[in-house]
Amino acid sequence: MASSSAVLVTLLIASYVAAAAATTFDVGDGHGWDTGVDYTDWTVGKTFAVGDTLVFNYTRKAHTVTEVSQSGYDACAGGNSVSNDDSGATTVTLTTPGVHYFICDVPGHCAGGMKLAVTAAVVGGDVGSTTGSTIPAGDAGGSSLVPATRAVAVGALLIMLIPLF
Ligand SMILES: [Cu+2]
Numbered sequence: 001m002a003s004s005s006a007v008l009v010t011l012l013i014a015s016y017v018a019a020a021a022a023t024t025f026d027v028g029d030g031h032g033w034d035t036g037v038d039y040t041d042w043t044v045g046k047t048f049a050v051g052d053t054l055v056f057n058y059t060r061k062a063h064t065v066t067e068v069s070q071s072g073y074d075a076c077a078g079g080n081s082v083s084n085d086d087s088g089a090t091t092v093t094l095t096t097p098g099v100h101y102f103i104c105d106v107p108g109h110c111a112g113g114m115k116l117a118v119t120a121a122v123v124g125g126d127v128g129s130t131t132g133s134t135i136p137a138g139d140a141g142g143s144s145l146v147p148a149t150r151a152v153a154v155g156a157l158l159i160m161l162i163p164l165f
Pocket residue numbers: 034035062063064104105106109110114
């Protein structure tokens with residue numbers, strides 16, 4: 001029994017590691033963070049989750065990566081920013097679920113299209129918080145449910161096998 005128990009624990013850990021795998025996104029891909037790029041268009045077809053990382057590449061001091069509230073995003077106003085950087089290589093890890101808003105705070109650039117809204121879905125490693133994975137994000141909610149469902153299935157399997165040990 002001890003060996004099958006070890007196999008089960010290994011499977012369980014493997015499942016959680018797979019569910020928690022984070023993705024790194026190069027914002028704008030080959031275009032980087034620049035004027036003349038449609039960042040709403042860039043997000044289409046991409047699924048973002050808590051733990052994922054956004055990398056903004058641009059010429060140092062030529063642009064900023066300014067995380068703002070929704071109102072700051074809508075108005076292209078960087079005054080009450082959550083964070084601000086103009087180093088040329090800004091890395092942002094999505095640590096909380098929900099929508100994260102970024103603009104360039106150089107005058108005219110946000111209005112010219114340098115604004116990005118990304119919805120981070122909850123990763124389904126924690127069974128207790130799977131209700132959060134249905135945050136509306138286009139098609140993001142559906143695909144993020146897959147690892148959550150797998151975690152629940154593994155948990156149910158464990159409960160069924162516990163009396164055997
Ligand atoms: Cu700019």
